Amino acid sequence: MMNIPFFKKLTVVLAVVLFASCDKDFNSVGSDIVGNENFDLEHQTFATKVYNQKIQAIQTNNTAIGQLGILDNPVFGKTKADFVAQLILLDEAPEFKSNIVVDSVILTVPYFSTKTEIKSNGLGIYELDSIHGSGSINLQVLRNGFTLNEFDPGNNFETAQKYYSDQQADFDNNIVGSALNNSSLAAENTAFLPSEKEYVKYKVDASFNMMPKIAANVEARNSPRMRLHLDTNYFKTNIIDAPADKLINNNAFKSYFKGLYFKVTDAPAGSLMSLDFSKGDVTIYYKQDITVTTGPPSSSREMKNLVLSMATGIKINLLKDTDSPDYTAAFTAPNQQNFDAKKLFVKGGQGSNAFIELFTPAQLTELKAQNVLVNEASLTFTVDSSLPNNYSHPLRLYLYDAETGQFLYDYAADPSTVTSNPKLNKYVYGGILEKTAAGKRTYKIRITGFVDRILKGKTDNVRLGLVVTESIGAINSMSLKTPSAAPSSTDNTKTQKAIPAGSVMSHFGTVLYGNGNSAADDVKFEIYYTKPN
Known part of the structure; x- marks a missing residue:
């Protein structure tokens, strides 16, 4: 202090x-x-x-921090904040083998937090920052279908494109499909509430099953974060099975998969988060066959992942105020x-x-x-x-x-x-x-x-x-x-x-x-x- x-x-x-x-x-x-x-x-x-x-x-594209949620301020009124994030391939032109099964698709965005204590078992205790209000929100993660440009086509692509806080209609009118965070867990969609809990990742065995949750099997400890399970079938069909030319580089990928739209349903109250979306990503975990080239001919399975990052893509905050x-x-x-x-x-x-x-x-x-x-x-x-x-x-x-x-x-x-x-x-x-x-x-x-x-x-x-x-x-x-x-x-x-x-x-x-x-x-x-x- x-x-x-x-x-x-x-x-x-x-x-x-x-x-x-x-x-x-x-x-x-x-x-x-x-x-x-x-x-x-x-x-x-x-x-x-x-x-x-x-x-x-006001222009909101590419600010360092974005807002998401609902806040009812007793003095100024209510603010509802939605967010759009473009995704990029960390590895362009990924190569996939045969017999692919998507195990899970996880969206993560870290919260601002401070570690205040470490328990005897190694568990970290955190205090969240930049989260206001105490109510849950109805959160949808949708596929965006509105084209995002780095440069302004209205000015012959000679100046940077600007996006503004009141452009909700552009994204509402261009949603592709239904919500991707369709988990049966209400805490990940209809009753989303930020958690201050540390996320502990455990090792898996040779059959890719999670090992017992004991200290010896901890693979990594991560600070608190938004962590949502997204639709595995959708990402298998639209990413893993996408035509190769859609994933050949990030220009092609951004034109094909235009990003995610985090949309909050209006409500009398809830909570509002300030997040650094540039640290967020979507990771597709999948299993595939691998051929053994040494010794007797045989094949086995391996676990791989494909990361879709929010680090450098266009990001836009959409704000609606009721003063x-x-x-x-x-x-x-x-x-x-x-x-x-x-x-x-x-x-x-x-x-x-x-x-x-x-x-x-x-x-x-x-x-x-x-x-x-x-x-x-x-x-x-x-x-x-x-x-x-x-x-x-x-x-x-x-x-x-x-x-x-x-x-x-x-x-x-x-x-x-x-x-x-x-x-x-x-x-x-x-x-x-x-x-x-x-x-x-x-x-x-x-x-x-x-x-x-x-x-x-x-x-x-x-x-x-x-x-x-x-x-x-x-x-x-x-x-x-x-x-x-x-x-x-x-x-x-x-x-x-x-x-x-x-x-x-x-x-x-x-x-x-x-x-x-x-x-x-x-x-x-x-x-x-x-x-x-």
């Missing part, structure tokens, strides 16, 4: 080191101040313009229309982000005229205290240049890492959920370098975007299907065209105080600076 007092001290030290070393102008001015009594250290809090923006259909009345009303409230929202609703996926406008022209002119040196600048957001006590808050928020979609200077200049938990990387830049001594939950983001560069004329005073993020490293932009109107307080023609990928991958959301609440709770834009006296 991280030592919090040490963590905070280290953050302060690193902040000073970072911005003293990464900005030559900062460093030179700072050196002139040391020992000079003609400078005063001052602190000032500035008012900001803050408001909400709803996100409509709550309060969430819907947030985008039409009077103070929202005046760019002065009382509450900020930030939600991942096909959710919403917030905009923040910092300096007015008059404030900027005054600070520049005073020739100030920025020692620290930050934005602090306080979580709405009326949220339920058991509410799952996102671990992290991400602040970026809303006009270009690019990261801020402070993000780029922060090399801090936490090896044991990469979600806490760039902790000097911040945006990590904290609890104050008064019991309030806050997110503080440092923008010292960004503000300093504004005052030096190196960076424009741009509007900032605030989103929930699943991964602080996932900052590439994901396109909106249709750019949405996103006017600022100074320009009503502005639009929003993209959202950071880390937000698309998240199903979390939170409500923050904006402006017009109390001085202690409102968005706090603070600057500590030095100026000549």
Whole structure:
């Protein structure tokens, strides 16, 4: 566990080191101040313009993490998430012998988990991560019949193809056959529920029968994972017995077998999983005759497997939201229309982000005229205290240049890492959920370098975007299907065209105080600076 007092001290030290070393102008001015009594250290809090923006259909293909399931959020409403995954042959042009019998077809996708204990018998005890809700879901694994392209045929295949969160109809209308996870086990289809149990694989004997389940016969221990039995006859007919030219290479295979469609039946409640589908696969285990070429002529049987991997194929998240009345009303409230929202609703996926406008022209002119040196600048957001006590808050928020979609200077200049938990990387830049001594939950983001560069004329005073993020490293932009109107307080023609990928991958959301609440709770834009006296 991280030592919090040490963590905070280290953050302060690193902040000073970072911005003293990464900005030559900062460093030179700072050196002139040391020992000079003609400078005063001052602190000032500035008012900001803050408001909400709803996100409509968003590009979801090839994000690092996908969502699957149903989540009924008490604040934002219900989200249903389906998933499409293209498959590839790990071994192209497989060669099969005679008298093949498919023993089993197993689909696996590992959960995010942490091993917390090892029992005396070697059994691992795990704690699952990124699983929310406690109800089961009705899950179907179907064969997809909708063609997936790496490059856009509408643009002469010159640009990458984009797929969006609202394309359910394309896949619903192109399902091939019936559900492949047709096991008699309800826990694998109509009543699917993630399990935290370790999967233990046991050895088999010469007749391919599983050996007794004792420690001596353990072949492998695997972390918890989605593990579904798929239709053996279907895969025998459509893969093992497929014409050889359909399996000759992955281009031919992807055109023939277009992948899997993980579809969840809508329901009032359930559970929702965040999964790294790139670690998933479908493995076909089969027996075949093998001819013995040495000694007297004879034949015997061997067990083989064929792996269909999800590692590099196209992957698409399909999202359907039923927003709550309060969430819907947030985008039409009077103070929202005046760019002065009382509450900020930030939600991942096909959710919403917030905009923040910092300096007015008059404030900027005054600070520049005073020739100030920025020692620290930050934005602090306080979580709405009326949220339920058991509410799952996102671990992290991400602040970026809303006009270009690019990261801020402070993000780029922060090399801090936490090896044991990469979600806490760039902790000097911040945006990590904290609890104050008064019991309030806050997110503080440092923008010292960004503000300093504004005052030096190196960076424009741009509007900032605030989103929930699943991964602080996932900052590439994901396109909106249709750019949405996103006017600022100074320009009503502005639009929003993209959202950071880390937000698309998240199903979390939170409500923050904006402006017009109390001085202690409102968005706090603070600057500590030095100026000549």
